[in-house]
Amino acid sequence: MRKNKSDLKMVPFLSMLLFYLSIILFLYYTFRNNKPLNWNIILNGFTFNFRQDDEILRIPGPLRLPFVGTKWTQLVIKMNKLHEFYAKMHETYGDIVLEMSGNIPVVSLYNRLDIEKVLKFPSKHPFRPETEIISYFRRSHPERYPSTGLVNMQGHEWARLRALLATKTIENRKCLKRSCPDLNEMCDDFIADMRRKRNDANVIYDVHDSIKTLSVDATFSLILGKRLKHFHNGKEKLEELKLCVNNIFKSFRDSTFGLQLWKYFPTKLYKEFGKNETRVYEITSEIIRETLQKEDIRRPETENDTILVTILKAKELEHGDKICGVVDFLSAGVDVFAHTVCFLLHHLSDKPEVQERIYEEVMNMDDDPTHEDFSRFHYTRAAIHESYRLTPVAHALARVIEENTSCSGYLLKPGTVVLCQTMVASSKEDNFEDSLSYKPERWLQENGEFDPNITPGSIVVSPFGTGRRICPGKKFVDLLLIIFLTKLVKAFRISYLSEFDREFEYLVAPKRPVNIQFHDRD
Ligand code: HEM
Numbered sequence: 402m403r404k405n406k407s408d409l410k411m412v413p414f415l416s417m418l419l420f421y422l423s424i425i426l427f428l429y430y431t432f433r434n435n436k437p438l439n440w441n442i443i444l445n446g447f448t449f450n451f452r453q454d455d456e457i458l459r460i461p462g463p464l465r466l467p468f469v470g471t472k473w474t475q476l477v478i479k480m481n482k483l484h485e486f487y488a489k490m491h492e493t494y495g496d497i498v499l500e501m502s503g504n505i506p507v508v509s510l511y512n513r514l515d516i517e518k519v520l521k522f523p524s525k526h527p528f529r530p531e532t533e534i535i536s537y538f539r540r541s542h543p544e545r546y547p548s549t550g551l552v553n554m555q556g557h558e559w560a561r562l563r564a565l566l567a568t569k570t571i572e573n574r575k576c577l578k579r580s581c582p583d584l585n586e587m588c589d590d591f592i593a594d595m596r597r598k599r600n601d602a603n604v605i606y607d608v609h610d611s612i613k614t615l616s617v618d619a620t621f622s623l624i625l626g627k628r629l630k631h632f633h634n635g636k637e638k639l640e641e642l643k644l645c646v647n648n649i650f651k652s653f654r655d656s657t658f659g660l661q662l663w664k665y666f667p668t669k670l671y672k673e674f675g676k677n678e679t680r681v682y683e684i685t686s687e688i689i690r691e692t693l694q695k696e697d698i699r700r701p702e703t704e705n706d707t708i709l710v711t712i713l714k715a716k717e718l719e720h721g722d723k724i725c726g727v728v729d730f731l732s733a734g735v736d737v738f739a740h741t742v743c744f745l746l747h748h749l750s751d752k753p754e755v756q757e758r759i760y761e762e763v764m765n766m767d768d769d770p771t772h773e774d775f776s777r778f779h780y781t782r783a784a785i786h787e788s789y790r791l792t793p794v795a796h797a798l799a800r801v802i803e804e805n806t807s808c809s810g811y812l813l814k815p816g817t818v819v820l821c822q823t824m825v826a827s828s829k830e831d832n833f834e835d836s837l838s839y840k841p842e843r844w845l846q847e848n849g850e851f852d853p854n855i856t857p858g859s860i861v862v863s864p865f866g867t868g869r870r871i872c873p874g875k876k877f878v879d880l881l882l883i884i885f886l887t888k889l890v891k892a893f894r895i896s897y898l899s900e901f902d903r904e905f906e907y908l909v910a911p912k913r914p915v916n917i918q919f920h921d922r923d
Pocket residue numbers: 529551552553563571620729730731733734735737738741794795798799863864865866867868869870871872873874875877878
C-alpha cells in the first residue's frame with residue numbers, strides 16, 4: 402500500500418518534536434531541585450530488577466548501562482591494572498562504591514569501620530562468592546567433581562568439607578611439625594641453587610620461577626609426605642603444574658572481570674581454563690594412584706599418616722571430593738607464595754638496614770629452625786607482616802552480607818556481594834601513620850614482641866583473610882616463609898634489580914622477570 406504524501410511529511414516533524422521533547426525532559430530532570438540527574442537510577446529503572454528508590458542504587462559509582470552494568474569500564478582499563486582501577490574508584494567516589502556486574506550489584510568498601518563490620522560478622526558459615534568459572538566447569542563434570550570444592554562451597558556442606566579436609570590435616574600442628582625437616586632441606590637446596598646459577602655479577606634472572614618451584618615442592622611434600630623428585634616424572638609434573646596453575650589464575654581474572662561471554666557459549670577462555678583444570682586433576686590423580694600402590698588405606702589411621710593418606714582414609718568423604726580437595730590444596734598456594742616472597746625481597750632490598758636487623762635476630766640460631774623457633778623471631782615476623790600490609794597478594798576479601806548492615810550511611814541488604822578493599826585501606830594514612838613507608842617496627846610492642854593486632858587499623862591487614870574462612874594454608878606459609886627468610890638472610894645480602902611494578906592476575910603479582918643480586922655474606 403502506498404503512503405500518502407502528507408503522512409511522509411509528518412516524519413521529520415515528529416522526529417524534531419521528539420528530539421526537542423527529550424532535551425526539555427533532560428533539562429527538567431537535571432535541574433529540578435538543583436540536583437543533577439542520576440542517570441544510573443534512570444537506566445537501572447529500565448534494565449534491572451530494582452525499585453528506583455532501592456538504597457543500593459544511590460551508592461555512587463561508574464555509570465551503569467543497560468545489560469552490561471559497569472562492565473564497560475573494563476573496555477577502557479587494562480585488565481592487568483585492575484588493582485589500580487580499584488584505588489582510582491576510591492579516589493573518585495569515596496568510601497563506598499557500587500559496580501554492576503551485569504545486573505548483579507557489587508559494593509566495594511574502603512572504610513576500615515565498614516570492613517571491620519563485614520569481616521568480623523560472627524557468621525557460622527561465612528559466605529564468600531564463588532569463582533564462577535571453576536564452579537560452572539566442575540558442575541558440568543559431575544562424574545569427576547561431586548562438588549565445587551572447598552574454595553567455592555558454602556553453608557553446612559562447606560563446613561563439613563573444611564573440617565574433614567583441612568582441620569585434621571593442613572591446619573594440624575603435628576603435620577606441620579613433621580614437614581619441618583623437608584622444608585629445611587628444600588630451602589637449603591634453594592640457596593645452593595642460587596649460588597650455582599648466579600652469573601659473575603651474582604645476579605639471578607627470573608627468580609620468581611625458582612621460588613614457584615620451591616612453593617610447589619614444599620606444598621607437595623607437606624601433603625604427600627615426600628618431595629616430588631621421589632615421584633615418577635616428578636620434575637616434569639612440577640613444571641607442568643606451575644604453568645597450569647598460573648594459567649588458571651589468569652582465567653579467573655578474565656572470566657570474572659571481563660565481559661563473561663563464556664557464560665553463553667564455550668569461548669576460547671573457557672576451553673583453555675578447562676584444559677588447565679583437567680591437567681591439574683590428571684596430575685593429582687596420577688600421584689594419588691602412585692601413592693595407593695604403596696599404601697594400604699584400609700588400615701586404621703595412625704599418627705604417622707601423611708596428609709594425603711589421612712584424606713584418602715576419610716570414610717565420610719566421596720572419592721571425588723578427596724581428589725578435588727588435594728587439587729585445591731596443591732594449586733591454591735603456588736603463585737600466592739611466590740608473589741609474596743618477591744614483594745618481601747623488594748622491600749628488604751630497598752631497606753638494607755631491615756636485612757641487617759633480621760640477620761642480627763637469626764645469626765645465632767641453629768642451622769635448621771624448628772616449628773618451636775617460629776615464635777622467637779619477632780622482628781623477622783614484623784618485616785614479613787609489613788610487606789603483607791604494603792603489597793598484599795589478594796587485593797580484596799569478598800563476602801556476601803548475611804544481615805541488614807549499614808555501611809558508610811547506606812543500608813546493605815542480605816545477599817549483597819561486597820569487596821572489602823583491604824589493599825587500598827592498608828595504604829591509607831587514616832589507618833597507618835606514614836602509610837607508604839616500609840616500617841616493620843610498627844608491628845612491635847614496646848617490649849619488642851610482634852603483635853599483628855597492635856593498632857585499630859590492623860584488621861585491614863589480613864593477608865590470609867579472617868574468621869572461619871581464613872586460609873587453611875596460613876600456618877604452613879608462616880612456617881615456610883620464616884625458614885626461607887632466615888636462611889636466605891644468613892646466606893646473602895639481597896638487591897632487587899628489576900624495575901618494581903605490580904600486575905593484576907586475579908592475584909596481585911610482581912612484574913616479571915624479577916632479577917635479584919645475591920651477595921654472599923662471608
Ligand atoms: C602466601 C601464601 C597464601 C596467601 C597470602 C593466601 C591467602 C588466602 C586468602 C586471602 C584466602 C581467602 C580467605 C577469606 O576469604 O577469608 C585464602 C583461602 C584459601 N587458601 Fe590460601 N593463601 C596462601 C597460601 C595457601 C596455601 C599454601 C594453601 C594450601 C596448601 C592455601 C589454601 C587455601 C584454601 C583451600 C582456601 C579456601 C578456604 C575456604 O574457603 O575454606 N592457601 N587464601
